[in-house]
Amino acid sequence: MSDATTQAPAEIATLSRPRGAVLLVCIAIFLTALQYTGLLPAALHRLPEALVPNFADWLDAIFNFVKDDLGLLVLTRWLTEILQWFLDVTGNLFYGKRRWPNIGPIPWTAIAAAAAVLGYYLGGWKMASLAAATFIWTALVGQWSIAMQTMSVLVIAAPSAFVIGLSLGIAAWKSPAFDRGLKPVLSVLQTLPFFTYLLPAVIFFKVGPTAGAVATTIYAIPPMILMTTLGLQKVSPEVVEAGHMSGCTKLQLLRHVYLPSARTEILVGVNQVIMLCLAMVVLTAFIGMPGLGAKLLAMMGSFKLGRSFEIGITIVLLAVTLDRMSKAWVAKQPEHFERGTPWWQRHFMLVIGTAAFVFFCIVAQFFELASEIGRRQSLSMGKEMDVAIKWFLNIEWVKASTHFMRAFVNVQILIPFRNFLLSIPTPAVILLVTAFALWLGGRRQAITAAIFFSLVALSGWWDRSMITLYSVISAVSLAMLLGLPIAILAARSEKWSKRMLLVCDTAQTFPSFIYLIPAIMLFGITDIAVIFSILIFAMVPLIRYTIEGLRTVPLEVIEAAEMSGATRMQRLIKVELPLALPTMAVGFNQAIMFAFFMVIIAAFIGTQDLGQELQRTLAGTDLGKNFVLGICVSLMALTFDLTILKWSSDRKRLLGLGE
């Protein structure tokens, strides 16, 4: 084929795409104008109630059929029993629940010591002190028992998610057909708001720790599957051939060649499993799971900010410790010992760790304080901090500025924007989103966008969906306004980039719930607190990917720009930003995904969107409605996800940057 013929269709496609998008936008504006002049028939503004299919009832019927008639409930109740047994064991060990084997609780000093030794083994003194500090803090502020309630579920949920994810990952890698079926399910699962996980978990696995553990496990599975498949696909063909030539059977090949060679990716998966489990296990407070999350929820509900803050610190410390330790495990490479090294020397750390553990267990028999720190001995400063925070918020200029922001941003920007979004006719919004998808992604993305948003319209929850969308868009726009300059400034020097990336990495390990604390502290229970919490949550990936994109612009290109006499500004605008844009788009996409996630949690503060409705369904058994609401969020998030990622990968290929 000659060059001319291959070029021509591509050119037509790129030419017609923006034109198509403009056309769609024009129609949307026309419809909106009609609406404002009052000429638009009401049926075109909002879908008439009568036309909304009753998805919720249909889904309910299906669920009931599966649950009762197919006997799924019997199966899950049986699984619940097993799970309950395991949770009882860990419950006993960690916080002394009165169940078999009746030996707990393990003294806090023993756990702290063992964690410190493990930390030293994985990452030297720094990691050891981080691990020790986390557990000592938790014990000293008197949160040991609730923290261990959380941990007792985590140690069941994370391994389960690991095993299930690994098995499914292997299956997906073995069978392409299974993989094709699994992929879309996974992407929906990853965008589904967590409230949607919670209700089915409650219905099938009883309220409390069992449902919490199940929801946590399911939530953490998808990345494990993806990382496993990725790791197995990346194993070098030569290593596999070496396995074949060594006479491996299929099973030997998997066990001795594939899995060990994919170690890094699998361990990265483990890290993600642990972090997602922690994030989710805190959120299961909404379905009555006791532990740190429940306590935090209660404290924030009664506006005890000092105590909330303390619990927040505990959660953050736990998150950072677990994250750093599992990451250190990923990076840890085997070291050799000289031949003839005795056993105890090869496993020196294991010996020390066990010794420390046993030592403190014995000590705790004699000293009450080493075993448990009661309420009265704890060093909690909750009350004092409450006073301090309230004093700080009452300082004249702090009060004035938060007040101003509340008033100005809310009245001048947010509310008008929201009202505008609500005033646009449904078809116009669908057209606008389709135009966006067509312009960035292409025809396929446009069709998907149109279908997805039409489904949202058909669900009958259009107005609430628009409020959700409004929160997301305004928070992400604000995050961009703040985050991009910060990132661009930081990217100018190696040192600051590193610092900023460290901050972002750390912030990303915090369970999302944490971000509500400063928002409520500063702005109280208002719309702007919602936006603020989404804003800081979404800013993290935005800053991170922008710095990454700018820092990975090839050095020769920058040097070439400098030799062409570009000023710093010219270099940034004409060279660095265009090259960094595809990577930045990935960050932008993640910011939107995070925002969709956060906006649902923020329902706790009190919003009028889908999240609020979702949270309401948790109280009942409205599985159908819960599902419809969840899918609405998922469909909106997926539309953006598909479009932006398509653009990013297209653009990368065009610039020859590779994946």
Added chain:
Amino acid sequence: MTDSAPVISAKNVWKIFGNDPEGYLKKMPAGRSFDDIRSDGYIAGVKDVSIEVSRGEMLVIMGLSGSGKSTLVRCFSRLHEITGGTIEVEGQDIMSLSEKELIELRRKKMGMVFQSFGLLPHRTVLENVAFPLEMRGQDKHERRERALEVIKLVGLEGREEYFPRELSGGQQQRVGIARSLAIEPDIWFLDEPFSALDPLIRREMQDEFLRLQQLLNKTIVFITHDFDEALRLADRIAIMKDGAVEQCGTPDQIVLHPATEYVRKFTEEIDKARVVLAGTLAEDGLVGDGAPIDAGASVHSLAKLLVQDTRDAIPVHKDGALIGAMRRETALGILVGADL
């Protein structure tokens, strides 16, 4: 090469990549070129190759990247399933083997060395070398003994407990070689084993390899894209292009009588005097006088004699028996690089 039956015998072997290679090969008209096949949407990895390897022989397959040499060697060990033709290893059609029999064949008879080593990163040198023994279920003590023996053979004593990433490239390839030798294979495949190493180490490894081969005398299929390497090591060389064998013969045959234009271009830069041996130039009927020279001496090594001698024909002997005489003029022509 006393055993007359070839160890590996490939007849009209085809390996085609694509959607339905078998169906395509059946329907394909004879005489399709590599490019024709590509325009049909298929890639001919190996194209109608017939080749034999005798016992104890070292066959070097050489060609540029993408010429199909790696594919061909993977057909010999059935890492690739061939599309057409037959491959017999020690008289047995390997395509007819069941999976179990194939694994058995690899566990007993075949060893392979890879370009980027293919070591298992989580195992020590000792465990890597013992891996094939472990796979066939040998007991721990025995396989340790054997592994230590081979590690010593390749000169890695004292590094048994190291992990691959703690070793240099040359050392890693020694581990690869040791692993492929652990099961005492009859047939040894080496897929560009030294290409990933830097030139100095490469030379050292080649010497090491020649030493091992003198010790073990295996049947070897060696792949390289480096003609100098091929000339140093080979009993016979097969030159491949676009999946087909262009020419197969001894090094001096290839240098003196290139079969195709492609081979001629390939050999153009070669210093022929180092490759061509006195035995090749000896003419049967010709009679020379004076002291005979050895048939195995290269023209290059005879340079001084050729220049100083005044005889027109110099007798050549092989293992003590005269096999003819070499014209001094021809040899001088090769020495100074004149066209033959």
